[in-house]
Amino acid sequence: xxxxxxxxxxxxxxxxxxxxxxxxxxxxxxxxxxxxxxxxxxxxxxxxxxxxxxxxxxxxxxxxxxxxxxxxxxxxxxxxxxxxxxxxxxxxxxxxxxxxxxxxxxxxxxxxxxxxxxxxxxxxxxxxxxxxxxxxxxxxxxxxxxxxxxxxxxxxxxxxxxxxxxxxxxxxxxxxxxxxxxxxxxxxxxxxxxxxxxxxxxxxxxxxxxxxxxxxxxxxxxxxxxxxxxxxxxxxxxxxxxxxxxxxxxxxxxxxxxxxxxxxxxxxxxxxxxxxxxxxxx
Amino acid sequence: xxxxxxxxxxxxxxxxxxxxxxxxxxxxxxxxxxxxxxxxxxxxxxxxxxxxxxxxxxxxxxxxxxxxxxxxxxxxxxxxxxxxxxxxxxxxxxxxxxxxxxxxxxxxxxxxxxxxxxxxxxxxxxxxxxxxxxxxxxxxxxxxxxxxxxxxxxxxxxxxxxxxxxxxxxxxxxxxxxxxxxxxxxxxxxxxxxxxxxxxxxxxxxxxxxxxxxxxxxxxxxxxxxxxxxxxxxxxxxxxxxxxxxxxxxxxxxxxxxxxxxxxxxxxxxxxxxxxxxxxxxxxxxxxxxxxxxxxxxxxxxxxxxxxxxxxxxxxxxxxxxxxxxxxxxxx
Numbered sequence: 001x002x003x004x005x006x007x008x009x010x011x012x013x014x015x016x017x018x019x020x021x022x023x024x025x026x027x028x029x030x031x032x033x034x035x036x037x038x039x040x041x042x043x044x045x046x047x048x049x050x051x052x053x054x055x056x057x058x059x060x061x062x063x064x065x066x067x068x069x070x071x072x073x074x075x076x077x078x079x080x081x082x083x084x085x086x087x088x089x090x091x092x093x094x095x096x097x098x099x100x101x102x103x104x105x106x107x108x109x110x111x112x113x114x115x116x117x118x119x120x121x122x123x124x125x126x127x128x129x130x131x132x133x134x135x136x137x138x139x140x141x142x143x144x145x146x147x148x149x150x151x152x153x154x155x156x157x158x159x160x161x162x163x164x165x166x167x168x169x170x171x172x173x174x175x176x177x178x179x180x181x182x183x184x185x186x187x188x189x190x191x192x193x194x195x196x197x198x199x200x201x202x203x204x205x206x207x208x209x210x211x212x213x214x215x216x217x218x219x220x221x222x223x224x225x226x227x228x229x230x231x232x233x234x235x236x237x238x239x240x241x242x243x244x245x246x247x248x249x250x251x252x253x254x255x256x257x258x259x260x261x262x263x264x265x266x267x268x269x270x271x272x273x274x275x276x277x278x279x280x281x282x
Numbered sequence: 283x284x285x286x287x288x289x290x291x292x293x294x295x296x297x298x299x300x301x302x303x304x305x306x307x308x309x310x311x312x313x314x315x316x317x318x319x320x321x322x323x324x325x326x327x328x329x330x331x332x333x334x335x336x337x338x339x340x341x342x343x344x345x346x347x348x349x350x351x352x353x354x355x356x357x358x359x360x361x362x363x364x365x366x367x368x369x370x371x372x373x374x375x376x377x378x379x380x381x382x383x384x385x386x387x388x389x390x391x392x393x394x395x396x397x398x399x400x401x402x403x404x405x406x407x408x409x410x411x412x413x414x415x416x417x418x419x420x421x422x423x424x425x426x427x428x429x430x431x432x433x434x435x436x437x438x439x440x441x442x443x444x445x446x447x448x449x450x451x452x453x454x455x456x457x458x459x460x461x462x463x464x465x466x467x468x469x470x471x472x473x474x475x476x477x478x479x480x481x482x483x484x485x486x487x488x489x490x491x492x493x494x495x496x497x498x499x500x501x502x503x504x505x506x507x508x509x510x511x512x513x514x515x516x517x518x519x520x521x522x523x524x525x526x527x528x529x530x531x532x533x534x535x536x537x538x539x540x541x542x543x544x545x546x547x548x549x550x551x552x553x554x555x556x557x558x559x560x561x562x563x564x565x566x567x568x569x570x571x572x573x574x575x576x577x578x579x580x581x582x583x584x585x586x587x588x589x590x591x592x593x594x595x596x597x598x599x600x601x602x603x604x605x606x607x608x609x610x611x612x613x614x
Contacts, residue, residue, distance in 0.1 A: 093559025139553035189483030189566045214292035241294040
């Protein structure tokens with residue numbers, strides 16, 4: 001009987017070992033997820049609303065999700081990066097104010113080249129979706145400017161792992177550069193009222209590229225553990241600008257961020273009524 | 283780093299004049315020069331020469347002039363545009379061009395109007411209404427900034443449906459929301475009606491305009507629509523959105539415009555600002571009638587009538603009386 005029980009344990013251990021080995025090679029199931037909150041400074045210009053620059057404080061949330069894929073022998077990772085920012089700004093004379101909101105979703109695929117165990121370089125394409133508005137509190141029939149644009153771009157990242165006296169750090173620099181896109185913009189003096197009665201929106205969709213939308217988003221982050229938490233601090237330099245339909249606009253933001261990083265291992269089918277009997281504790 | 287370098291060399295900014303009397307003057311002149319929509323039209327109408335205006339008023343600037351003196355020069359320069367939609371807003375004052383009504387009869391006395399409204403008039407949202415003795419409905423709408431909902435209009439028109447005709451009095455209504463002008467006008471047609479055109483500036487040149495976009499009034503569907511004759515009463519202070527409403531009603535089949543020429547104001551106003559933070563409002567998008575005539579200087583009534591002193595002394599409103607007669611005649 002004892003032999004039977006030992007045999008059963010041994011068989012189970014073998015099966016679980018094989019399962020574990022299978023899982024260990026499924027690197028695409030490891031997910032890095034972080035949520036950062038930040039405060040910073042922004043400078044806004046939109047000549048549809050005003051020729052003056054408006055400056056003020058900005059708050060931002062940044063949610064990032066990154067995992068490996070099976071593409072190119074598992075050397076490609078994908079990154080989903082969502083940001084939302086709000087700013088309350090004033091003109092230089094302090095007589096006018098503008099509220100700005102922008103949400104941005106960036107989806108990138110990076111080919112990962114590992115130089116050594118400390119440093120790796122990631123490059124690849126990205127899709128960049130943006131939507132928001134700027135509201136000027138004292139304008140008459142041009143109080144608001146809607147923001148909507150989508151880009152195809154290039155994304156690059158360097159990740160450097162290092163220790164200081166056996167204390168581990170991960171440093172990352174990322175740059176997203178839009179290359180081609182489509183942007184909504186009213187024409188030079190076009191009221192939104194006219195848009196509401198017009199059926200021709202073609203003139204409000206503008207082709208963009210580096211010549212009329214020289215924009216860039218940069219992120220520097222540093223990860224380090226504090227007790228059981230994996231803390232991330234960072235700096236976002238978000239330069240959004242365009243020149244379409246004789247209208248100039250820019251949003252230059254510099255934001256300091258802080259938050260937590262969590263690492264997950266995705267279990268397939270975990271939401272089913274019953275997990276596989278081999279791994280379920282129930 | 284290369285990308286970073288490129289971006290810093292490609293910063294998109296707007297050149298702004300310095301915050302000095304000359305800088306603020308220059309900024310204001312350029313805003314009007316590049317964004318104001320009636321420069322060429324007004325040159326044809328009364329010889330406005332915006333470059334000459336620059337010469338005339340720049341000579342009055344000095345480096346050490348104070349804010350009030352600068353405001354005086356800038357507001358006088360803006361008055362050359364003869365546009366009630368143009369205002370300069372400073373901390374201490376707002377400039378206004380008022381000659382579009384100051385130089386004309388008022389054609390509206392609220393104490394006399396109250397006699398017609400009576401004591402039992404009804405107020406619904408921004409509208410006051412009552413039924414006159416000869417069974418003519420009377421609506422006074424004093425501002426297109428005072429909201430009226432579709433249900434308000436249903437109730438009002440239902441209530442007045444027993445009347446033989448309807449007066450809509452928009453005298454002294456200085457305008458407000460174009461959407462309310464559409465909403466009210468849509469109760470007076472059973473068909474889609476072309477009421478005019480609208481264009482806007484596509485660039486900084488004086489002639490950079492878009493193709494005019496037709497503006498239609500569509501009948502309010504599943505709502506109460508007025509089927510009898512309607513008289514719209516106007517005076518010189520019927521301005522901006524009210525001018526738009528009168529222009530729309532002029533195209534309606536059973537409508538007649540009675541009173542004085544409207545004040546105009548057919549340019550949809552935009553805002554901008556000067557380096558010192560003063561705000562400026564100006565006409566940006568011109569509107570036209572169905573024959574592409576400008577409406578900036580007002581719309582002529584179908585029946586031109588001024589209030590007479592004799593009637594006023596008797597507590598009578600000449601324009602309301604004329605409208606009643608017209609509506610009664612139409613009924614017969």
